Amino acid sequence: MVNTKALLEPMGSWSWWRSWILIFVGCSIMGAGFVFFINPYNFVPGGVYGAGIVLHNIFPSIQIGTFGYMFDVPLMITAVLVFGGQFGARTVLAALYTPGFMNILTRLVYPNEEAVHSLDPALLLGGRLDLSGDMLLTCIIGAVVVGVGQGLVVRQQATTGGTDIVGMLLQKFAGIKFSTGILLADGVVVLSGLLVIGFGLGTGDAGQGGWMLTLYSLITIYITSRVVAYMLDGASYDKLLFINSTRQEELRRFIIEDLDRSATYIKATGMYSGRDNDMIFLVVSRKEVHHVLGKIRDIDPRAFSVVTDAYDTYGEGFKPFPDKGTIHAE
Template identity: 80%
Template sequence: MNTRALLEPMGSWAWWRSWFLIFFGCSVMGAGFVLFINPYNFVPGGVYGMGIVLHNIFPSIQVGTFGYMFDIPLMLIAMLVFGGGFGTRTVLAALYTPGFMNILTRLVYPTPEAVESLDPSLMLGGRLDLSNDLLLTCIIGAVVVGVGQGIVVRQQATTGGTDIVGMLLQKFAGIKFSTGILLADGFVVLSGLVVIGFGLGTGEAAANGWMLTLYSLITIYVTSRVIAYLLDGASYDKLLFIISDHHAEIKRFIIEDMERGATYLKGKGMFTDRDREVIFLVISRKEVHLVQNRIREIDPQAFVVVTDAYETFGEGFKQFPDKNQIQAE
């Protein structure tokens, strides 16, 4: 059998799928900004958050256009630090997203004047005006933007901006990726408070400027949690420590019924001073109740500790990440 012939189509499919997900994620993120973030002057960090701030000073320039202005130098840094392949993905994603945002903005607003004002009552004829529920709006926007960013980052690319800053902080300072984004975005939020909240550069302070800053912080936090969810997943493995006098039966259950391995750890009882063997077992969350019920049948007097195993690498679990692979936590 020609193994190479079988692998090549699979590799080609993976390549196309990766690029599709990158552009799909960029589109989702761009839609989140245009529909739920930009019209309400939320400043959720990033180059587009800074674009919102600057759009208030220069309303004739669209938010996406400011994205191009900031992304170009950051993309060059990404290409130098993370390599040509990574840089190519970042360049195309970062070039596509602002353009998509500008086009979508012109589609959902009726006139050039409406594009400059970004008045939500004019967007889609007012059918998506959520001005009376800004908390719900910022949460929806944060989830949509976070999903889009998470999809892109899972393909080892970024949408530019503070994504690159977060990666640089992770690579050179050992700071978590999502935390790095949070720190970089904090500066942008403060800029939004000064320009939109205090009116510096616009001559007119927003009546609810302080509240907009709080909504922006909520947006950043929710977005970072959604990204972390998409990168690491929500369901952790479970780590069990089992102490029992019926090791043979438990061993048989683990190896034969569950088809898993486990490890014996040496221990000693503090009160009895007896040497004991502790079974060290990692299972999925779905298997916890099965193991608990079986151990109770085998030895009702067994002592079992169940705790979260945040990440598990090795056979049967996740592969070890590459050196430059992005991790949310």
């Protein structure tokens, strides 16, 4: 859900203006990613714009951004009626701005109306950005650019509508998990792309690359999702250590005095020995792991330690707890 708390910030505050500026920048980056790297090559990365790409191949006189409006406007009206105030103004504006920006940019980078209809990459910027010779590189670049744009938008607690709304509706009325609902909606779009573009259903002409375009589309979807996750959560996960040692006091002094952290004792019982002891539960940054393990080895070479990923860590010294309704990558 979208956090509407930020909408109540004073209009004169820099954080308020910065948030809106980043939404428009993110939407512009995402739109440019579609125009330059997705649309001309008939990748179908799910969502309303993926559906727009499919329909543009059937009705080439209608731009992909226009199809975006055809899907987004009814979905947004439905979401406002169903979810009311939970559906944020930032999402509405982002969903309305992006298709229009894509339409305008498309007309600027193609030489004439016929080229706008065909979206031939050989005509894009006079052929200076024709990447049709390396489709894998093109889908990777497009996915990264679109993911960065989406990530900027979502970081400001907005979305670009589309299948996010479908996922919300399926969750409410069909009891389907939000992520599963989005996957189902995107799957239908990708399948339609395979039928219409890959196999030429309804057009009588199989698109360039045939069914391989569907594989490129799946790659695009995966990379985009990973980039958005990186934009939201970052790449550096914290590490969680479980330490079993008989030299508890020395380890306690090291953690508190040298490492300047705290930890937790967990009551444990050895399965083989049957002896009760305290196991240390410690969270550190990824950069500190080798230093901590080296110190454990120096203090107690017979200690037993387990290191695992801590996907998210909240509290003093780590991330602040998120506000209610904050959007997350997972």
